[in-house]
Amino acid sequence: MSTVGKALSLLDKLSQLNAEPGLTDVARLCGLDKATARRLLVELEKHGFVEQDPETRKYRIGSAPVRLARVREARYPFLRIAVPFVRELAETSEETVHLAEFSGGALSTIHVEDSPRAHRVIVEIGTHLPFHATASGLAYLAFSGKKQIELALSQPLESFTEHTVTDPAVVRKMIDETIARGFSISSQGLEVGVVSTGAPILSPTGQPIGSITIAAPLVRANAATLNGFGAIVSAAAKRISEKYYGSERPMGTATQARGTG
Amino acid sequence: MSTVGKALSLLDKLSQLNAEPGLTDVARLCGLDKATARRLLVELEKHGFVEQDPETRKYRIGSAPVRLARVREARYPFLRIAVPFVRELAETSEETVHLAEFSGGALSTIHVEDSPRAHRVIVEIGTHLPFHATASGLAYLAFSGKKQIELALSQPLESFTEHTVTDPAVVRKMIDETIARGFSISSQGLEVGVVSTGAPILSPTGQPIGSITIAAPLVRANAATLNGFGAIVSAAAKRISEKYYGSERPMGTATQARGTG
DNA sequence: AAGCACAGGTTCAATATATGAACCATAAGC
DNA sequence: GCTTATGGTTCATATATTGAACCTGTGCTT
Known part of the structure; x- marks a missing residue:
């Protein structure tokens, strides 16, 4: 699978969870190496698709999809x-x-x-x-x-x-x-x-x-x-x-x- | 920039446009090669982040962000x-x-x-x-x-x-x-x-x-x-x-x- | 209708990028 | 103070990405 595919699957997995996962959880759930998971998360975070809680260090869906969704729904x-x-x-x-x-x-x-x-x-x-x-x-x-x-x-x-x-x-x-x-x-x-x-x-x-x-x-x-x-x-x-x-x-x-x- | 970053920037560009672009437009706007743009678009489409109009072959934001946004907004x-x-x-x-x-x-x-x-x-x-x-x-x-x-x-x-x-x-x-x-x-x-x-x-x-x-x-x-x-x-x-x-x-x-x- | 221009889309060798085992740092539990 | 978690990082290796050149089809011009 392409790297992009992995990143998007990660995002999808993240959206299915009912609790915020940590780095290790994300890696396990997506079948990725910790290092890979981290790089993807960092990249997704840069663009606002993922947020990391500064305190708990857990990850969650960011606000970028909200903006994209609004654009989509407008059209x-x-x-x-x-x-x-x-x-x-x-x-x-x-x-x-x-x-x-x-x-x-x-x-x-x-x-x-x-x-x-x-x-x-x-x-x-x-x-x-x-x-x-x-x-x-x-x-x-x-x-x-x-x-x-x-x-x-x-x-x-x-x-x-x-x-x-x-x-x-x-x-x-x-x-x-x-x-x-x-x-x-x-x-x-x-x-x-x-x-x-x-x-x-x-x-x-x-x-x-x-x-x-x-x-x-x-x-x-x-x-x-x-x-x-x-x-x-x-x-x-x-x-x-x-x-x-x-x-x-x-x-x-x-x-x-x-x-x- | 990482491939994932390019894909997400592409998505962002797509959301800023007020008309649906074709493949060549996307490549030009994102400063990517046509082949690269296509691969990213295909990958994004597989995951529902992008849609291609089957008739005009133009690209647009897909419905995946709507789902992610709903999850985000629920929390x-x-x-x-x-x-x-x-x-x-x-x-x-x-x-x-x-x-x-x-x-x-x-x-x-x-x-x-x-x-x-x-x-x-x-x-x-x-x-x-x-x-x-x-x-x-x-x-x-x-x-x-x-x-x-x-x-x-x-x-x-x-x-x-x-x-x-x-x-x-x-x-x-x-x-x-x-x-x-x-x-x-x-x-x-x-x-x-x-x-x-x-x-x-x-x-x-x-x-x-x-x-x-x-x-x-x-x-x-x-x-x-x-x-x-x-x-x-x-x-x-x-x-x-x-x-x-x-x-x-x-x-x-x-x-x-x-x-x- | 032949020729042209430009669109979307594809190929494959060259190359930049992603990968992951091993690593460090820190914290909690015993 | 040892064990076992966690989050996070490194760097040689392996792999995915890249883009010039290539098709193919469509619509416009002559």
């Missing part, structure tokens, strides 16, 4: 468009709803709206969602090309709970069902006691760019409920796509008015 | 804390207000709230703010250490308008005035006809982490107005700092509840 306002629909869905379903985007070969959570109920599913932002074990992943795969499916199923399928489907043939069947239904269902694939209903967000070419998913405690979700969720989540996905690709889309000759500070 | 919610104050300031001042953060050796705009008036100053998100030519930069420098000031003033000071102060001695004087006043003023330093009033946002150690600035058309701003702006912008900066460092600050043992999709 391609995926979150700005999608979040209101996620919120609406969370209100009507009374369950936790999350939005994921495909990026860098994986599907990752970029927004979550919690269920108003006390007993609810918690989803963390930044989580990678395995294709075979989540409704988001299945929804994404189902509407991707054949080669994307092959790629995903040719890798070893990790088991997260005793209910995780790890047989590629069975996953394939779930994908077929997802295509037939128009939405995906994953029961306890990643977490025990949780069932999710997801739909892909498609670009005008039909390529999925992400997904929107309702995650509910298993005890609250019977077949009828899930079908209801499937209908509303599919509708929301479609409306997000229409709004994202329909209106907006500026670019080209920007205003060029340089501001001042 | 260090600078924008979430600061934006309401920026908005309030824009309403009371009736002028454009923008928020900048220091990252990767430069001060960059990360949020803007426009003036409600028809005749208003436009600030673009992602803009780098030169230290000597903007109120944001002066406010930042004034409360930084001596070595930061030396570093900034030892470099050639670019001239953006006929009013830009490019004499280090004069800039030093403006910095002293900023310290005395508690806020900075920059008149037409970056853009003709615009005057700005800025204050630094300080960490508990006294180190500035960013700035908040009111930018007004020169014709609307007399000395009294500017003093008024200075007072409210300083107050806002202080309140942001207190709220950002005061409450929140979680980390440590996160909930560890892995969500599902």
Whole structure:
């Protein structure tokens, strides 16, 4: 792998952790030598992608991505468009709803709206969602090309709970069902006691760019409920796509008015 | 410079452009060979930091930074804390207000709230703010250490308008005035006809982490107005700092509840 | 339609850069 | 005061990066 690739993977790993790692942790988690990890961290820090706590010497994501994200969202306002629909869905379903985007070969959570109920599913932002074990992943795969499916199923399928489907043939069947239904269902694939209903967000070419998913405690979700969720989540996905690709889309000759500070 | 540094600089350049560049443009702008630029772009694309438009073959910022930014903001919610104050300031001042953060050796705009008036100053998100030519930069420098000031003033000071102060001695004087006043003023330093009033946002150690600035058309701003702006912008900066460092600050043992999709 | 100019993209020998085992320094635990 | 952690550094070696020259396709000119 190129050095740049290693640095970006490091950044990705850093974003997945739920505690700030030290140098040794980073090296171990990324499978790098301590010296290499350090050089990468220093380089990333120079550019603001990583911050080191001056006291604890632990590392964390820096503020540079925030600036890049703002620029990206100013031109391609995926979150700005999608979040209101996620919120609406969370209100009507009374369950936790999350939005994921495909990026860098994986599907990752970029927004979550919690269920108003006390007993609810918690989803963390930044989580990678395995294709075979989540409704988001299945929804994404189902509407991707054949080669994307092959790629995903040719890798070893990790088991997260005793209910995780790890047989590629069975996953394939779930994908077929997802295509037939128009939405995906994953029961306890990643977490025990949780069932999710997801739909892909498609670009005008039909390529999925992400997904929107309702995650509910298993005890609250019977077949009828899930079908209801499937209908509303599919509708929301479609409306997000229409709004994202329909209106907006500026670019080209920007205003060029340089501001001042 | 390390390869990683080049890749990150490329990303930074990409975020500063107001139109999507092609391969040749990227190479030229970053001072790289076409082959090198391509390799970096491909590597960045693999990880979702860059996207290539499949039709026009132009490059743009990808969605990976959005995910990283969400993770960062979930733990260090600078924008979430600061934006309401920026908005309030824009309403009371009736002028454009923008928020900048220091990252990767430069001060960059990360949020803007426009003036409600028809005749208003436009600030673009992602803009780098030169230290000597903007109120944001002066406010930042004034409360930084001596070595930061030396570093900034030892470099050639670019001239953006006929009013830009490019004499280090004069800039030093403006910095002293900023310290005395508690806020900075920059008149037409970056853009003709615009005057700005800025204050630094300080960490508990006294180190500035960013700035908040009111930018007004020169014709609307007399000395009294500017003093008024200075007072409210300083107050806002202080309140942001207190709220950002005061409450929140979680980390440590996160909930560890892995969500599902 | 032949010729030209310029775009994106690729190749491979030369070379600069990244790597990692061994190292030092410091702190905590016993 | 010894052991075992940590963060951090060094430098000969190994490897990834570089860029001039090279395709290839597209659109414009003649």
